[in-house]
Amino acid sequence: MTMAPDRTKLLEVRNLRVEFPMRRGTLVAVDDVSFDIAPGEVLGVVGESGAGKSMTGAAIIGLLEPPGRIAGGEIRLDGRRIDGLPYEKMRRVRGREIGAIFQDPLTSLNPLYTVGRQLVETILTHLDMSEKAARERALQLLQDVGIPAAERRIDHYPHQFSGGMRQRVVIALALSANPRLIVADEPTTALDVSIQAQIITLIKRLCREHGTAVMLVTHDMGVIAETADRVAVMYAGRIAEIGPVRDVISRARHPYTEGLMGSIPKIGEAGGRLAQIDGAMPRLSAIPKGCAFNPRCAKAFERCRAERPEPLTVDATDVACWLYDPAPAVRR
Amino acid sequence: MDALRRALDSDIYYSFRRSPVVMLSAVVTLLFFAGAIFAPWIAPQNPFDLRQVDLMDASLPPFWLPDGQAHFPLGTDTQGRDVFSTILFGSRISLLVGVFSVVFAMVLGIALGLVAGYAGGTIDAVIMRVADVQLSFPAILIALLIDGVARLVIPQELQHEIALYVLILAIGFSGWVQYARTVRGSCMVEKGKEYVQAARVIGRHPVAIMLQHVLPNVLGPVLVIATIHLAIAIITEATLSFLGVGVPPTEPSLGTLIRIGNNFLFSGEWWITVFPGIALVVMVLAVNLLGDWLRDALNPKLR
Amino acid sequence: MTGPGTPLVAANDLARHFDVSRPLLNRLLDGIPRQILRAVDGVSFGIRKGETLSLVGESGCGKSTVARLVVGLYRPSRGSVVFDGTDMAQLGSRAEAERVRRRFQMIFQDPYASLNPRWRVGRIVAEPIVVHGILSDPGAIRARVDELLVQVGLSPADREKFPHEFSGGQRQRISIARALSSNPEFLVCDEPTSALDVSVQAQILNLMKDLQRQLGLTYLFISHNLAVVYYISDRVGVMYLGRLVEVGDVRTIFGQPQHPYTRMLLDAIPDLEMSGRPRTPVAGEVPNPIDPPTGCTFHPRCPLATDRCRREAPVSRPAPTGAMVACHAVEEGRLPPR
Numbered sequence A: 001m002t003m004a005p006d007r008t009k010l011l012e013v014r015n016l017r018v019e020f021p022m023r024r025g026t027l028v029a030v031d032d033v034s035f036d037i038a039p040g041e042v043l044g045v046v047g048e049s050g051a052g053k054s055m056t057g058a059a060i061i062g063l064l065e066p067p068g069r070i071a072g073g074e075i076r077l078d079g080r081r082i083d084g085l086p087y088e089k090m091r092r093v094r095g096r097e098i099g100a101i102f103q104d105p106l107t108s109l110n111p112l113y114t115v116g117r118q119l120v121e122t123i124l125t126h127l128d129m130s131e132k133a134a135r136e137r138a139l140q141l142l143q144d145v146g147i148p149a150a151e152r153r154i155d156h157y158p159h160q161f162s163g164g165m166r167q168r169v170v171i172a173l174a175l176s177a178n179p180r181l182i183v184a185d186e187p188t189t190a191l192d193v194s195i196q197a198q199i200i201t202l203i204k205r206l207c208r209e210h211g212t213a214v215m216l217v218t219h220d221m222g223v224i225a226e227t228a229d230r231v232a233v234m235y236a237g238r239i240a241e242i243g244p245v246r247d248v249i250s251r252a253r254h255p256y257t258e259g260l261m262g263s264i265p266k267i268g269e270a271g272g273r274l275a276q277i278d279g280a281m282p283r284l285s286a287i288p289k290g291c292a293f294n295p296r297c298a299k300a301f302e303r304c305r306a307e308r309p310e311p312l313t314v315d316a317t318d319v320a321c322w323l324y325d326p327a328p329a330v331r332r
Numbered sequence B: 001m002d003a004l005r006r007a008l009d010s011d012i013y014y015s016f017r018r019s020p021v022v023m024l025s026a027v028v029t030l031l032f033f034a035g036a037i038f039a040p041w042i043a044p045q046n047p048f049d050l051r052q053v054d055l056m057d058a059s060l061p062p063f064w065l066p067d068g069q070a071h072f073p074l075g076t077d078t079q080g081r082d083v084f085s086t087i088l089f090g091s092r093i094s095l096l097v098g099v100f101s102v103v104f105a106m107v108l109g110i111a112l113g114l115v116a117g118y119a120g121g122t123i124d125a126v127i128m129r130v131a132d133v134q135l136s137f138p139a140i141l142i143a144l145l146i147d148g149v150a151r152l153v154i155p156q157e158l159q160h161e162i163a164l165y166v167l168i169l170a171i172g173f174s175g176w177v178q179y180a181r182t183v184r185g186s187c188m189v190e191k192g193k194e195y196v197q198a199a200r201v202i203g204r205h206p207v208a209i210m211l212q213h214v215l216p217n218v219l220g221p222v223l224v225i226a227t228i229h230l231a232i233a234i235i236t237e238a239t240l241s242f243l244g245v246g247v248p249p250t251e252p253s254l255g256t257l258i259r260i261g262n263n264f265l266f267s268g269e270w271w272i273t274v275f276p277g278i279a280l281v282v283m284v285l286a287v288n289l290l291g292d293w294l295r296d297a298l299n300p301k302l303r
Numbered sequence C: 001m002t003g004p005g006t007p008l009v010a011a012n013d014l015a016r017h018f019d020v021s022r023p024l025l026n027r028l029l030d031g032i033p034r035q036i037l038r039a040v041d042g043v044s045f046g047i048r049k050g051e052t053l054s055l056v057g058e059s060g061c062g063k064s065t066v067a068r069l070v071v072g073l074y075r076p077s078r079g080s081v082v083f084d085g086t087d088m089a090q091l092g093s094r095a096e097a098e099r100v101r102r103r104f105q106m107i108f109q110d111p112y113a114s115l116n117p118r119w120r121v122g123r124i125v126a127e128p129i130v131v132h133g134i135l136s137d138p139g140a141i142r143a144r145v146d147e148l149l150v151q152v153g154l155s156p157a158d159r160e161k162f163p164h165e166f167s168g169g170q171r172q173r174i175s176i177a178r179a180l181s182s183n184p185e186f187l188v189c190d191e192p193t194s195a196l197d198v199s200v201q202a203q204i205l206n207l208m209k210d211l212q213r214q215l216g217l218t219y220l221f222i223s224h225n226l227a228v229v230y231y232i233s234d235r236v237g238v239m240y241l242g243r244l245v246e247v248g249d250v251r252t253i254f255g256q257p258q259h260p261y262t263r264m265l266l267d268a269i270p271d272l273e274m275s276g277r278p279r280t281p282v283a284g285e286v287p288n289p290i291d292p293p294t295g296c297t298f299h300p301r302c303p304l305a306t307d308r309c310r311r312e313a314p315v316s317r318p319a320p321t322g323a324m325v326a327c328h329a330v331e332e333g334r335l336p337p338r
Ligand SMILES: Nc1ncnc2c1ncn2[C@@H]1O[C@H](COP(=O)(O)OP(=O)(O)OP(=O)(O)O)[C@@H](O)[C@H]1O
Pocket: C018, C019, C020, C037, C038, C039, C040, C057, C058, C059, C060, C061, C062, C063, C064, C065, C066, C224, C289
């Protein structure tokens, strides 16, 4: 199946499937996931740990660790397929067109080189400019991400920076070749709330100023609410619900999203019990038949246990839940 | 039953089944152990029972050479002893010394490592400095030294009887450092984990925490070291015996056999020394391969 | 016995300093002085029976150190912990210590590290029962363990399993069962839900609240998540660089925060309502605790800092809201309305 390229979409993911062939059978970590990101848009991806958020991100930037592999679907950047590109070609796409930010800033930085040198090298790899211009750009980037006294700190080593400052350096690194898409996997999870707020503000500002699209993976609904334009809620390797942030957060349609929102303690609300979803996310090796959420879903009915729900469009949101099937189904 | 099923289902067993070399090593090691343990029953003759040895059979070559006899498959030595049987009995001594010195080193090393790791501070510093000093000498030298000292202090008439024990102590003592270092390292890691702190909050005695909580969690790497150490201990014993300071010639180990046979190498009776040599190499190699595999199999990063 | 007013647990000017100096030789060669890290430096609070006091603050501010001081994992460098009228440092005999010990327990953050991986769940949960000699008959111990497992939402059959067979949330339930097995009155919980997903966090928080109601437990609860703290606590203490900067009732702290740091923390919480409320941008980061700023340690980040703040450390005083606040601006009445 080929699609006509759509210029309003920077990234198109269609029916993505990521598998881990294991000795006891194949685990499907990402199953039939489709979404788009427009230029300048922030798509938040939320879900509990193990939902497949990171694997989706890794598939897009071509950094799936073997034995993990893309087993189906397509990923297009600007209409051009980037899944299955040979390693060298993908390396050029990554960095030049897609930037990556990970949870632990230390693993993305080489402890042996100054941050300036790492920035300059990345810039020179991807952009055609003189060493001097590259250094100027590096300095500019560090200032952009809000590192005070950047002229001095450019020659410091990663360990001389605090956690929050390191994450800023990583963001600068991701931005160094002016990519059009940034995949950020839990960029604030290891940081304190006050630093988290600073990084969120930074990401939002960069999007606005540079028109960069961002896929923001996190398990923190608060971060999503503050940053994202649209949200995809993942559960057991699939997208349960995807739509505008306001709709998903304040008018959750999928029972899982609803439960997730209810279980977040909120300041200002009277005490009492939190709404809780009983049970836990299934292991990949034991995903229930039908709707993967059915054993934990208070609204589950017969069809949920037999048939897997496909995404159904309700207003601006796509919901994978049989409750929204307009067909006169046998519902109890 | 349940435990067996779990073991057969584990990743370690899986990686074992996937590697033919490892399986072969395991079979060879098992054969050596079986041969050593059951030597008195399976060996064609007891080479140290003078009634079974006949000087008339002396210096017979292996059976496939002219003059070779089928019931002395690997030939006989200059006193008419069956080389195959001496190898079985020799392996028995070699493995005995190897296993017991490993056990001794292991117990000593684990105990000192646990104490050093858990207590920390001065105790730790003292134990680890001693370990560092000892590590700067070759193990064989330490063993020689201990053996020499023991010979000086033990009365002449007792020497023969307890030579074996002295050897075990000497080799064991030369090898505890590896265990102590590893156990101390793992112990310091485990000590910081919250389950140990939970036990402290409950009010458990430090010794109980060490033995019941920490020890079971540091045994994995110890097992690996023990396997590799077994190969080293066997070699050390062989070297000492080859040098003539090991087990007495009345109970020859593989090393002793090689030394004795060595004298006849140039008079043409090469089999007296070559076969024990091959046996030693094969045994050590098999044990070592097992140890290497175990180390990799237990290391989740390499899987 | 404790009356309604007197605290069950009290910390009086509690401090813990760590010597983080380089080895002596390096110090002499490089001429560096001895370095002392004041992880906790003069913290006082009281927790009444049946109440939950939470400590919040950014990473490294000393929350866990306070928790460990309270349960006796660390010895205080200064100050004392008083449990039900007994000074924990003055406990004489082992028997006496044991009697006090079984009255409090601790729950840890990391559900993967807090259970011995080689022990079965039944043995883990029974450990305090056996150690404190609460029950001795194996049948009775078993029955009690089953009861505890059911109480925390697991099943008696789980007794025979190993920790690795459980999810993070289930392991945290096992930890809670272990903590409850010696019938303690007081639980210290160091970030018990920080490693869990929100939906599982909700389960654990609900469980902890239910248990508190059923068993009349007293909690010292540690978290860096303000929403969780709001949900679980009766009173809240805000820590910054080893000190308590503000302590008060949960509604006061969240409704009328006084200390500039408390206000900054509250402002930094991502806004789920998306009300678009304007907020003061958060400035700066936590300074290095080895070399903290002079005077009020918050002054480099504080919009209200004056010369006095840079010189003189503020002491904790009652503020008009009823909270105890350590800030010159509050004392001088020059705090802007929020
Ligand atoms: N054993 C120790 N030796 C030296 N310094 C220590 C030790 N334990 C804690 N510290 C230091 O004391 C300070 C407070 O640590 P603590 O663990 O109490 O922080 P915390 O508030 O619990 O932080 P987090 O939110 O990250 O758990 C930190 O600067 C820490 O590095």
